[in-house]
Amino acid sequence: MATTIRCSRCRRRWRGAANWNITLDFGVPTEIICPDCQTPDEHAEAEINEATTEVSVRSGRIAMHQKWTRP
Ligand SMILES: [Zn+2]
Numbered sequence: 001m002a003t004t005i006r007c008s009r010c011r012r013r014w015r016g017a018a019n020w021n022i023t024l025d026f027g028v029p030t031e032i033i034c035p036d037c038q039t040p041d042e043h044a045e046a047e048i049n050e051a052t053t054e055v056s057v058r059s060g061r062i063a064m065h066q067k068w069t070r071p
Pocket of ligand 1: 008009
């Protein structure tokens with residue numbers, strides 16, 4: 001069964017983009033906001049996530065991994 005994750009505000013479907021603002025509670029998304037619905041503050045946070053975090057979804061749970069740049 002595929003889990004559909006949608007924007008908490010406009011219900012747009014999320015397809016794994018890291019520039020969405022995702023609030024997690026033990027790997028389960030409690031709030032997820034698409035770029036169009038983000039406030040400037042939320043957008044800044046999402047930009048940081050996109051630069052530093054890799055997002056993947058498995059069985060409806062979101063896993064976020066730190067992106068490390070090796071020296
Ligand atoms: Zn939205």
